[in-house]
Amino acid sequence: MVTEKLALHIKNTSYEQLSQNAIYEAKRSLLNWLGVAIGAAEHESMEKVFHVASLTGSQPQATVFGRKEKVDILFAALLNGMSSHIFDFDDTLLETVLHPSAPVYPAILAFAEKERRSGKEVLEAFVIGCEVEARLALSVYPSHYWRGWHITGSVGGIGAAAAISKMQDLEVENTQYALGIAATEPTGLREMFGTMTKPFHPGKAAMNGLLAGLMGGQGFTSSKQPLEAERGFIKVLSEESKMDIITDNWGEKWEVEKNSYKPFASGIVTHPAIDGIIGIQKQHSLRAEEVESITIFGHPLVKELTGKTEIFTGLEGKFSVFHCVASGFLNLKASVGEFTDEFVNDPTVKGLRGKIHLVIDEQMKEDQAKLVVKLSDGRELTHFVEHAIGSMDQPMSDQLLIDKFIDVTGTIISVDAKHQLIEMVQRFETLDDLTVFFDLCRPLEKGNQV
Amino acid sequence: MVTEKLALHIKNTSYEQLSQNAIYEAKRSLLNWLGVAIGAAEHESMEKVFHVASLTGSQPQATVFGRKEKVDILFAALLNGMSSHIFDFDDTLLETVLHPSAPVYPAILAFAEKERRSGKEVLEAFVIGCEVEARLALSVYPSHYWRGWHITGSVGGIGAAAAISKMQDLEVENTQYALGIAATEPTGLREMFGTMTKPFHPGKAAMNGLLAGLMGGQGFTSSKQPLEAERGFIKVLSEESKMDIITDNWGEKWEVEKNSYKPFASGIVTHPAIDGIIGIQKQHSLRAEEVESITIFGHPLVKELTGKTEIFTGLEGKFSVFHCVASGFLNLKASVGEFTDEFVNDPTVKGLRGKIHLVIDEQMKEDQAKLVVKLSDGRELTHFVEHAIGSMDQPMSDQLLIDKFIDVTGTIISVDAKHQLIEMVQRFETLDDLTVFFDLCRPLEKGNQV
Numbered sequence: 004m005v006t007e008k009l010a011l012h013i014k015n016t017s018y019e020q021l022s023q024n025a026i027y028e029a030k031r032s033l034l035n036w037l038g039v040a041i042g043a044a045e046h047e048s049m050e051k052v053f054h055v056a057s058l059t060g061s062q063p064q065a066t067v068f069g070r071k072e073k074v075d076i077l078f079a080a081l082l083n084g085m086s087s088h089i090f091d092f093d094d095t096l097l098e099t100v101l102h103p104s105a106p107v108y109p110a111i112l113a114f115a116e117k118e119r120r121s122g123k124e125v126l127e128a129f130v131i132g133c134e135v136e137a138r139l140a141l142s143v144y145p146s147h148y149w150r151g152w153h154i155t156g157s158v159g160g161i162g163a164a165a166a167i168s169k170m171q172d173l174e175v176e177n178t179q180y181a182l183g184i185a186a187t188e189p190t191g192l193r194e195m196f197g198t199m200t201k202p203f204h205p206g207k208a209a210m211n212g213l214l215a216g217l218m219g220g221q222g223f224t225s226s227k228q229p230l231e232a233e234r235g236f237i238k239v240l241s242e243e244s245k246m247d248i249i250t251d252n253w254g255e256k257w258e259v260e261k262n263s264y265k266p267f268a269s270g271i272v273t274h275p276a277i278d279g280i281i282g283i284q285k286q287h288s289l290r291a292e293e294v295e296s297i298t299i300f301g302h303p304l305v306k307e308l309t310g311k312t313e314i315f316t317g318l319e320g321k322f323s324v325f326h327c328v329a330s331g332f333l334n335l336k337a338s339v340g341e342f343t344d345e346f347v348n349d350p351t352v353k354g355l356r357g358k359i360h361l362v363i364d365e366q367m368k369e370d371q372a373k374l375v376v377k378l379s380d381g382r383e384l385t386h387f388v389e390h391a392i393g394s395m396d397q398p399m400s401d402q403l404l405i406d407k408f409i410d411v412t413g414t415i416i417s418v419d420a421k422h423q424l425i426e427m428v429q430r431f432e433t434l435d436d437l438t439v440f441f442d443l444c445r446p447l448e449k450g451n452q453v
Numbered sequence: 454m455v456t457e458k459l460a461l462h463i464k465n466t467s468y469e470q471l472s473q474n475a476i477y478e479a480k481r482s483l484l485n486w487l488g489v490a491i492g493a494a495e496h497e498s499m500e501k502v503f504h505v506a507s508l509t510g511s512q513p514q515a516t517v518f519g520r521k522e523k524v525d526i527l528f529a530a531l532l533n534g535m536s537s538h539i540f541d542f543d544d545t546l547l548e549t550v551l552h553p554s555a556p557v558y559p560a561i562l563a564f565a566e567k568e569r570r571s572g573k574e575v576l577e578a579f580v581i582g583c584e585v586e587a588r589l590a591l592s593v594y595p596s597h598y599w600r601g602w603h604i605t606g607s608v609g610g611i612g613a614a615a616a617i618s619k620m621q622d623l624e625v626e627n628t629q630y631a632l633g634i635a636a637t638e639p640t641g642l643r644e645m646f647g648t649m650t651k652p653f654h655p656g657k658a659a660m661n662g663l664l665a666g667l668m669g670g671q672g673f674t675s676s677k678q679p680l681e682a683e684r685g686f687i688k689v690l691s692e693e694s695k696m697d698i699i700t701d702n703w704g705e706k707w708e709v710e711k712n713s714y715k716p717f718a719s720g721i722v723t724h725p726a727i728d729g730i731i732g733i734q735k736q737h738s739l740r741a742e743e744v745e746s747i748t749i750f751g752h753p754l755v756k757e758l759t760g761k762t763e764i765f766t767g768l769e770g771k772f773s774v775f776h777c778v779a780s781g782f783l784n785l786k787a788s789v790g791e792f793t794d795e796f797v798n799d800p801t802v803k804g805l806r807g808k809i810h811l812v813i814d815e816q817m818k819e820d821q822a823k824l825v826v827k828l829s830d831g832r833e834l835t836h837f838v839e840h841a842i843g844s845m846d847q848p849m850s851d852q853l854l855i856d857k858f859i860d861v862t863g864t865i866i867s868v869d870a871k872h873q874l875i876e877m878v879q880r881f882e883t884l885d886d887l888t889v890f891f892d893l894c895r896p897l898e899k900g901n902q903v
Contacts (some may be wrong), residue, residue: 051671058567058667060523062510091540119507124874151684156637187606187645188657190638192676194684200675209639217508221501225650226642234601234644 005231008250010178013165016254018127018432023045025257026432029126029133031404034428035094035264036104037068038408041415041444043089044069048199052082052206066115068444070413076113080213082111084206088155090339091321091409092268094372096261097395099140099154103262105205106133106159110213111166116441120170122434128166130259135182136162137258139230142248148193152240156204158190161236163212164219171220176227181219183229184438186210186236216238264404266393267337269320272304273327275372275391280331283376291333291355293378299328300364300373310361317342328374329355338410349378370394417445431440455681458700459585460628463615464705468577475707476882477698479576479583481854484878485544485714486537486554488858491865491894492789493539494519497589498649502532502656515563516891519865524893526563530613530663533559534656538605540789541771542718542861546711547845549590549604555655556609557582560663561616566891570620572884578616580709586612589680592698593691598643599762602690606641606654611686613662615671621670626677631669633679635662636686666862710739716843716853717787719770722754724775725822727843730781732836733826741805741826749778750814750823760811767792776795778824781806788860820844866896 011127020120020351043049044067053070056078063073067082074082087093091386096103113130114120139158148154164185168178188211192202196365219225231246238244267277278298283289299305301324311323320326320342329352330341346352364373370391376384390396392403401409409421420443434440468476493499494517503520506528513523517532522530536541538555546553561578564570588606598604614635618628638661641654667673680686681696688694717727726749733739742804749755751774761773770776770792779802796802814823820841826834840846842853849857859871866874870893877890884890 048673049670051673054671055664055667059527060512060514061525062512064510075511151689183645183648184650184653187638187642187650187654188638192637192679192684192686192689193636193678194679194682194689195633198633198674198676200634200673203673203675204635204637214505217505218501221504223498223501223650223653224648225653226644226648229642229644232644234642236642237645239601239642347726 005246005249006179006228010175012253013169013178014175018123021130024260025130026126028259028262029129030431032094032104034404034408036108037412039090039092040083041069041086042411043086043326058355064442065116067253074391076117076312077210079113080209081206084209085202088202088205092265094262094264096137097263098446099144102155102232103114103133103138106208107162107166110163113171114411122431126432128169129167130257132162132166133259135165138249142245142302143243147240151193153191153193153204156208157189159208160185164215165215173220177219179227180225181216182270183225184215184218188266199266235421238322262400268339268342269327270309271326273309274371275388276324277327277331277337278391279372279374279388280328281335283384294358295377295379297359298375300416302369303363304369306363317344317347320347323357325359328359455696455699456629456678460625462703463581463619463628464625468573469579474710475580476576478712478757479710480878480881481580482544482554484854484858486558488643488861489540489542490533490537491519492861493536496539515566516894518894526567529563529658530559530659531656532676534659535652538652538655542715544712544714546587547713549594550753551590552605553583556658557612557616560613564620570756574883576882578619580707581619582612582616583709585615588699592695593693594690597690603641603643603654605825607656608885609638609655609658610635610662613659614665617663617666627669629677630675631666633675634665634668636679670730714849716849718792719777720759720788723774725820725838726774727777727781727787728841729822729836729838730778731785733834736849744808745829747809747828748825749811752817753813756813767797770797775806775809
């Protein structure tokens, strides 16, 4: 009865029942998601999938955010799901390491564009789709993840199917079918991490979930207990049998309210140190040549996961807390531009990196760090970060999310488009017609972009 | 190194190295597969997916066998993979219960039609794709199956990706990528059995495998050890670690040579009894009213799996050995037409069913049965089946496969088209241009069909 009860919840939940905070967080999720999707739109892996889409005669039905070309809704879901995960800079539900937006928003937005749905319908579907995937993630975590599944891909498609069921206002039975069709095709082995196939996982989940939702809408039958059955999703793909989590206390709070956003484009263990150096720089505006040394006091994991000192590529920079802190010092950020091969090999950056040291402090919590900067004039500056920005206790402010959006979208869309999009997302529930929104996400004439 | 070695085998194996018997069996597989695909082309689940394809603006690139409408290559792979598994009447590799054609031929044929490839290239790709999926199935069987995976869907996509890699003559590295992209998205929970989602599994595997092959062709990267790695396909999805099976003794024999075909559209345990009654009828041409009783002596599984006496639907008929034997007696076959609701409820059929009894004989092997028919004139006819037709020891003859093709394709294509297709499949390696072959599979004008 788990899937049936869940389908009933999906059908019976309407926008009006969602909390203000859930809607607010769904919009923050959208802005963050949209930014990282646009930012990676020209990545070489995107070109490869565009080429395959053209081989299949894909028709221009839906926007690929940050791209001129439209593609059919299934490929739009795939491409947008991919792009938004390419930088590893999208949102996270920290309890399960689920990235909730990448598999769900792309399915919703492709469907919404084709069917001319409103902003309110998009947000409603997202809160519900996110709720379904997040609860399912909780039900199979951690054994599912440790067995080797990339949870964002494997449960994300079911969240997308739930969202698309909602958008079609499907009956309970059809919603069960949609969930079943999505549940039978989990995507994502963790072995693929470090390759283009990692971002393919949420993309394919979005594509599968959209297809499953449309098929369920046609009455294509599947099991009515795909999640809970003996040979269903939860039992086949995990050692847990935490079935109650899927449906209990539905509507009391929403999982999207726990969503978190990364302020920096590197692994989360580097964030307290980056936050610390930015704290010092905001106050002192130091120049690199004034610095004699920088010492990071951090949690043991900082060394274990990001202790790399010799680095040559942008990707390696993400695994070097020394490079991360140098970036924060020089640019007051550690975003996409700080993890290019060029920036990593810049002489000033390299010089500063060499002055940075790491001391493990067992007392330090995971979201804490202390930075000590010694200057050539003998001064010593210290900054302690109690909770790093982006952590549960210190969420990214609206302004920081806006700054991130502006930064991460780079030169792909115009400055004017960025500001219009930010404003539209903030009042997304008032948009009856999303045409302008979609148009602003497409760089129509490359020459005009600044 | 398992995947790399496998990719090397795929790249280096050419048509000339395949045995005559492998080519012969690939053609028999094609005829059997094509018949069941055409036969189910108008099933209601097909209509539902056609509708979804049209929502995505699918373009007419490739044939859906038995249908007028063409769709894009990805949906063609999905639809043809589905249709060929709808009747549960496709081929089987008995060691692993893998149905090898349904996930692989649809991907190959969609690609071949669009790219105008030859019959020889199709057969070459099939033998290789079948080899890959069959070896992979052996490597994860039985724990994979018992854990709850529908092996045809879960390994089939990797076979399809191998076939499409071969057809593009991909380099080893790109082939590894294609296999990896397919491996990260296994499709098919056994919970879906009994619903439209069961045939969806090989269909989606074909679609995924085709997409993965095309993406690998573009250099979309994935793990280079997706099968053997700690968090790769084999270890995440099974308890086995039988890695050697994947590549050892490649080319000595071909898995397709072990392919088997179902002579009857019901579960395999009913086949010896049906074979037996047809044996009696071919000799004696009895009428139902002459029969006083028919007694089946069979293996214990016959009762366990197909002991149903009260049946009301065509589907239930497949689980009643009594109905199966009645069908064989009356029609000399037990094909699609014998498992309709109408036939099951026909008074003559019902009457005869009531005269049939089952006796379990522990001495009987699974592919054996003895039939004893008592006639009202006092005569008693007995027939012992040593190896049922379609079993390993008694494979379907070419003529029986032809009869099955003609029967199962029903009125969907013309009698003339059937005979032309049979003739073309028999010399498939000589067809440089497959246009006529594809055209013959499409009922262009419904009124003309007989």
